[in-house]
Amino acid sequence: MPLALIALAAIPITAGTLRLVEVFGGPHNLPTNPRITASPAPVVIHIVTASLYAVLGALQFSVALRRRHPRWHRMSGRLVVPLGLTVALSALWMMAFYSGPQDTNALLPIRFAFGIGLAACITIGLVAIRRGDVRRHQAWMTRGYAIALGAGTQVFTLGLGKPVVGSGPLAISLLLIAAWCINLPIAEYDLRRTRRARGRRPAPAVQPA
Ligand code: HEM
Numbered sequence: 268m269p270l271a272l273i274a275l276a277a278i279p280i281t282a283g284t285l286r287l288v289e290v291f292g293g294p295h296n297l298p299t300n301p302r303i304t305a306s307p308a309p310v311v312i313h314i315v316t317a318s319l320y321a322v323l324g325a326l327q328f329s330v331a332l333r334r335r336h337p338r339w340h341r342m343s344g345r346l347v348v349p350l351g352l353t354v355a356l357s358a359l360w361m362m363a364f365y366s367g368p369q370d371t372n373a374l375l376p377i378r379f380a381f382g383i384g385l386a387a388c389i390t391i392g393l394v395a396i397r398r399g400d401v402r403r404h405q406a407w408m409t410r411g412y413a414i415a416l417g418a419g420t421q422v423f424t425l426g427l428g429k430p431v432v433g434s435g436p437l438a439i440s441l442l443l444i445a446a447w448c449i450n451l452p453i454a455e456y457d458l459r460r461t462r463r464a465r466g467r468r469p470a471p472a473v474q475p476a
Pocket residue numbers: 276279280282283284286297300302303310313314317318320321354355358359361362365367369378379381382383385414415416417418
């Protein structure tokens with residue numbers, strides 16, 4: 268599972284690394300993004316935190332890692348939570364202040380909702396684990412990660428969808444939103460499957476953090 272998640276995030280992480288190289292004066296390997304050229308700060312913060320969140324977040328789902336190194340999950344979680352919140356806040360920052368084709372249609376509020384949703388899921392997941400509610404914690408952290416990894420699924424929805432629906436602002440917004448509409452039901456399906464597999468076993472005991 269963690270490897271598949273990291274593989275899904277690999278393309279946006281690679282694109283982000285190339286963008287960072289460009290922002291810090293290296294060669295230009297990606298199409299110019301005038302919003303980033305004009306105001307690189309939010310995207311630099313976004314790329315660094317999103318890449319770390321995607322990789323460390325994926326490892327949080329490893330049952331083997333949690334069993335073999337129980338402290339790892341807790342220590343890493345203390346990094347993953349602020350990273351995830353920074354991904355959400357930097358995305359909201361860009362959506363609010365970057366002027367571009369994405370703000371010429373009515374779908375921007377939906378993208379905003381997913382940014383707020385990411386922050387909300389992580390916050391609810393954090394509150395849950397502080398109260399010792401492991402299942403609620405797992406559920407909301409999974410939902411938050413599914414929203415964030417929309418960036419990976421968007422590579423596919425854009426790649427496959429553009430030839431079909433075109434590259435207009437409305438089409439692009441719909442293809443971006445489609446990625447979240449794919450990821451969230453998959454996350455819910457996985458949560459239900461895990462719940463069923465656990466059956467009536469009691470939740471693992473945990474000391475409130
Ligand atoms: C782990 C998850 C994520 C990764 C790896 C990621 C990666 C990236 C990268 C690499 C860029 C720069 C694109 C470029 O160079 O042109 C970017 C931009 C952006 N991201 Fe993310 N992202 C993630 C999550 C999110 C989420 C959850 C949202 C919104 C809810 C979001 C919204 C944005 C926005 C609005 C931009 C600016 C796009 C523009 O105006 O050109 N990202 N992201």
